[in-house]
Amino acid sequence: MTARKSKFTLANSLTVLLALVFVQWLLAWFWVPVDEAQGEVYRIVYLHVPGAFASFLSAGVLLVGSLLALRSKSEHWLNLSRAAAEVGLLFTLLTLATGSIWGKPTWGVWWTWDARLTTSFLLALMYGGWILLFGAIPQGPSRTRSCSILGVMIAADVPIIYKSVTWWRTLHQPQTILRTGGSTMDGDMLSVLLFGIAIMAVVSINLILVRQETLSLEQELEEKSLGVTS
């Protein structure tokens, strides 16, 4: 009963969050100025960068879930990890797609195997791999351990992605926001971008929690129905 009530609240807050995403899109389309070098096309940054940060944050949640599972040896935390991997895959694919659409008109190519793009592609592969691995191992301590170890490895890719543009020569430009010497973005543009990152972060956490709850309920139902038949 209480579980159903809290799910209702989470779903409700998601509606509010999506309304905020819409407001940020309106600002991004009509309020922020065009960019001197790129013109109108740069506006995809307001979806691309929040998506990327949400995919990183999902890896953070996956790390927490994995460490808790490894520490407690409890399967309970796998639902959180699974939800984080699914949402993380979604946002990584969003980042790759928007980046590709942005790359064609500005760089001249849809894709190139530079360090930033390759490590981001690897993140999508590993999120997908986590979901495959979870589905392939029967329930038990071995699944909890394997999935959690992979979860930690996935989280380790995030700092590599983030620093890739400073460690290696890339086509992708270096960091705009978090860099020594301050942001290289106009103030109005930056505030809308930070607003977008903040909302997308909350959206991703919300999606992970809703999914975790669904998975827990699913598991509970399965266990109950098994109990009845045997």
Next chain:
Amino acid sequence: MNLSSKKKRSKSTKWLVGISLIASAVIAMAMTQISSNTVYFYTPDEAQAQAAALTSQNIKVAGMVIAGSREWDATTLKLAFTITDLKNHEIRVKYNGPPPDMFKEGQGVVIEGKISSDGQTFAAKTLMVKHSEEYKKPTAGGSNMNKELLEKSLFKDQPVTNPSSGGSTP
């Protein structure tokens, strides 16, 4: 008994398939990263120094397009321009086809193709524009973009302040 062992085997097969898929993906990615992408692009001085050895390969070179060096023939779609590392190493680039919208003189580019054995000319198959991490409102008095940002990103592991030293640092 028979049924349960069959089920067990099919599950362990799935497990194996999952693991090997992930492992092969990771290895494949690591291989491409290590073999050809450790150096995503050469700088003009690196490419010229090793031109004789690199001439048979497909390589990427990055540089700044020199102002006034661009020749564009709109009927034959032939483009030529000169790139520099800002330290007097220059390569003349030839490319067939219209350039990306953001291509202009003074812009950073990454070209992919073949360098001549003397290192003076480059036949580009792919022309990519590298832009900086700066986002600015357009201003009335012409461009106020910070060119240093792009130069730093292009030649980040090379000393820009010491042009007399010439060769690349290890």
